[in-house]
Amino acid sequence: MLQLTNLFKAAFRSILKNRMRSLLTSLGIIIGVSAVIVMVGVGAGSQKQIADQINSLGTNMILIMPSWSRMGGVSRGAGSFNRLKMSDTEAIREQATLVRYVSSIVFSGGQVIAGGKNWNTSIHGVDPDYRQIRSWDLTSGIFFTERDVRTRKKVAILGATVQKELYGDTDPIGDRIRIRNTPFTVIGVLKEKGQDARGQDQDDVILAPSTTVLYRLKGDNFINMIQASAVSLDKIDLAQNELAGILRVEHAIDYGQEDDFMIRNQAEITEMASETSRIMTLLLGAVAAVSLVVGGIGIMNIMLVSVTERTREIGIRMSVGARGSDILSQFLLEAVVLSLTGGIAGILLSAAIAFGLNQWSTVYTVIRPTIVILSFTFSGAVGVFFGFYPARKAARLNPIDALRYE
Amino acid sequence: MKPVIEIHNITKTYHVGEIDVHALNGVDLTVGAGEFVAVMGASGSGKSTLMNLIGCLDEPTSGEYDLDGVRVSSLSRDAYADIRNQKIGFVFQGFNLLPRTSALENVELPLFYDRQKRISDPRKAAQEALERMGLDDRMDHEPNQLSGGQQQRVALARALVNQPSILLADEPTGNLDSRTSVDVMSVFQELNDQGMTILLVTHEKDISHYTRRIVEMKDGRILNDTPVRSRLIAREVLESLKGVEECCN
Numbered sequence: 001m002l003q004l005t006n007l008f009k010a011a012f013r014s015i016l017k018n019r020m021r022s023l024l025t026s027l028g029i030i031i032g033v034s035a036v037i038v039m040v041g042v043g044a045g046s047q048k049q050i051a052d053q054i055n056s057l058g059t060n061m062i063l064i065m066p067s068w069s070r071m072g073g074v075s076r077g078a079g080s081f082n083r084l085k086m087s088d089t090e091a092i093r094e095q096a097t098l099v100r101y102v103s104s105i106v107f108s109g110g111q112v113i114a115g116g117k118n119w120n121t122s123i124h125g126v127d128p129d130y131r132q133i134r135s136w137d138l139t140s141g142i143f144f145t146e147r148d149v150r151t152r153k154k155v156a157i158l159g160a161t162v163q164k165e166l167y168g169d170t171d172p173i174g175d176r177i178r179i180r181n182t183p184f185t186v187i188g189v190l191k192e193k194g195q196d197a198r199g200q201d202q203d204d205v206i207l208a209p210s211t212t213v214l215y216r217l218k219g220d221n222f223i224n225m226i227q228a229s230a231v232s233l234d235k236i237d238l239a240q241n242e243l244a245g246i247l248r249v250e251h252a253i254d255y256g257q258e259d260d261f262m263i264r265n266q267a268e269i270t271e272m273a274s275e276t277s278r279i280m281t282l283l284l285g286a287v288a289a290v291s292l293v294v295g296g297i298g299i300m301n302i303m304l305v306s307v308t309e310r311t312r313e314i315g316i317r318m319s320v321g322a323r324g325s326d327i328l329s330q331f332l333l334e335a336v337v338l339s340l341t342g343g344i345a346g347i348l349l350s351a352a353i354a355f356g357l358n359q360w361s362t363v364y365t366v367i368r369p370t371i372v373i374l375s376f377t378f379s380g381a382v383g384v385f386f387g388f389y390p391a392r393k394a395a396r397l398n399p400i401d402a403l404r405y406e
Numbered sequence: 407m408k409p410v411i412e413i414h415n416i417t418k419t420y421h422v423g424e425i426d427v428h429a430l431n432g433v434d435l436t437v438g439a440g441e442f443v444a445v446m447g448a449s450g451s452g453k454s455t456l457m458n459l460i461g462c463l464d465e466p467t468s469g470e471y472d473l474d475g476v477r478v479s480s481l482s483r484d485a486y487a488d489i490r491n492q493k494i495g496f497v498f499q500g501f502n503l504l505p506r507t508s509a510l511e512n513v514e515l516p517l518f519y520d521r522q523k524r525i526s527d528p529r530k531a532a533q534e535a536l537e538r539m540g541l542d543d544r545m546d547h548e549p550n551q552l553s554g555g556q557q558q559r560v561a562l563a564r565a566l567v568n569q570p571s572i573l574l575a576d577e578p579t580g581n582l583d584s585r586t587s588v589d590v591m592s593v594f595q596e597l598n599d600q601g602m603t604i605l606l607v608t609h610e611k612d613i614s615h616y617t618r619r620i621v622e623m624k625d626g627r628i629l630n631d632t633p634v635r636s637r638l639i640a641r642e643v644l645e646s647l648k649g650v651e652e653c654c655n
Contacts, residue, residue, distance in 0.1 A: 006518055010518075013507075017506055312502070313504055313505075315502070316502045316503075316504060316515075317515065317519070318463075318487065318490075319461075319463065319490060319496050319502070320490065320491060320496070320515050320516040320519060320564065320568075321487050321488060321490045321491020321492070321516055321519040321520070321568075322487060322491075322519045323483070323484045323487040323488070323519075324483060324484070324487075325484070326487075326519060399463045399464075400458055400463050400464055403463075403498070403502065
């Protein structure tokens with residue numbers, strides 16, 4: 001082998017002699033590499049966003065939802081037999097040792113009238129613990145108490161969006177509003193939380209005592225969900241088992257029979273939510289990788305043209321003593337240098353795009369070092385793979401034919 | 407006189423489709439050190455084929471070829487490349503310089519491929535070779551910035567930079583006007599006077615008269631092999647040309 005520095009010099013020299021062509025050749029690699037990095041970055045970003053937002057739902061959260069019931073092997077679908085009751089929440093509150101907070105959740109909704117304005121929003125019936133579970137602070141007023149829940153008091157806490165729509169800048173505390181023709185007194189306003197993982201406005205909500213919503217607004221007996229918070233993250237699985245045991249007793253489920261409720265903890269929910277975006281990331285990355293391969297074919301194309309165009313040069317080099325392997329390494333190195341410089345430029349471009357996206361758009365990207373290294377290595381491999389055929393073609397030329405080539 | 411080239415009964419057959427073309431039909435040739443030989447003949451006589459074989463650009467179909475006492479007629483492709491690098495200097499009709507590359511870099515090229523690193527400072531060696539050719543002030547010029555004569559001098563510098571055993575020139579004056587041709591021939595004669603073995607292929611009779619020995623070829627065989635009797639001295643011809651110019655201007 002010749003000195004590598006000399007070969008590099010020769011490769012760079014020939015690349016610099018055809019600046020425009022080299023740039024256009026590298027462009028395929030530049031676009032390919034930056035596409036891979038940005039696409040995977042966007043996927044990873046949305047994954048992280050989803051995880052963050054689920055974490056913002058509460059700490060060490062456990063969700064209990066009614067499950068479908070089976071009638072002789074025939075599933076009747078989720079929630080077809082709603083079996084969660086206020087008494088379940090009470091039982092958990094009294095018996096559970098690994099749960100710090102627990103709250104019934106009752107979903108309702110409807111038209112809300114305050115003074116001359118009205119607004120359609122969702123009404124969530126919750127317990128005082130809900131505030132801790134969601135770690136949701138108030139901007140003004142107070143949260144309702146255990147006593148308010150027991151007495152089914154008609155008090156309401158407005159979400160930031162509802163407050164804005166109904167009151168604008170004025171203070172709503174102490175004001176009377178009508179929710180589906182039932183009068184409520186406003187006792188607090190919630191801090192703004194923004195959008196959730198699905199892009200819904202979390203502030204477009206009114207919180208009221210769970211009993212009030214269940215019995216006075218809905219006239220129902222079953223609650224939609226129970227949210228609880230485990231004492232710590234590492235106890236979350238034990239807490240989940242404990243809750244299941246309490247509910248099975250409450251619901252008088254025999255040994256061997258299926259639960260009529262579903263328990264999910266935060267980690268599982270995060271997992272499920274990020275699964276889709278992980279598949280999405282994979283898909284985006286694969287499509288971008290195809291463009292990288294196309295870029296490699298571009299390199300092969302140009303190198304083949306280059307070999308033909310420089311046949312005479314190859315002949316001259318051979319006539320002064322270049323071996324076939326020298327010619328091979330020169331052309332191969334040229335292809336690799338082209339693809340690697342393209343790779344570096346692609347990394348810089350992707351960094352700029354990621355910065356731009358994070359700065360000026362709602363798309364959030366996370367650039368992972370592994371994917372940068374991987375795509376850079378891949379671009380080098382593309383150079384070797386697609387550079388080899390033209391390089392070998394050059395190396396196999398007959399010196400006399402190459403010298404006579406016009 | 408130590409022989410540099412010893413060729414015995416060499417043949418070369420090309421296959422063009424179904425037809426065999428016998429470019430060389432049993433050639434014997436011995437060239438001693440310090441000789442200056444012109445190989446002459448019409449096109450198709452086999453002189454270029456002979457030249458390519460001697461230059462290790464091509465392999466013979468049969469026969470023996472010793473260069474500098476080494477049997478080269480049965481070596482590998484890589485070994486051929488190394489012989490071209492170490493023992494042979496080429497000068498071509500079309501100069502064959504790398505385009506868009508400075509004269510200095512062109513001359514450095516053979517040293518770039520020298521695996522034995524016989525010359526420790528390639529740049530300096532290339533500069534000296536160019537200086538010998540009187541191109542001190544043209545080192546950074548690219549081929550398209552040089553005249554034909556200057557380009558051929560760069561090619562000569564490149565051929566000599568690796569200190570070859572023999573200088574092979576294929577129609578070196580073919581692309582030059584007559585005055586520049588004489589000029590280039592004076593360089594060849596000078597080199598030969600310093601002891602360089604030179605083999606020159608040409609079809610111009612007057613050019614062959616600057617050499618010391620003429621080998622005439624026809625149909626792949628050597629027809630005549632005669633020493634030059636009335637040898638032309640390029641420097642004297644140049645003087646007389648100058649005289650003609652002075653009288654007529």
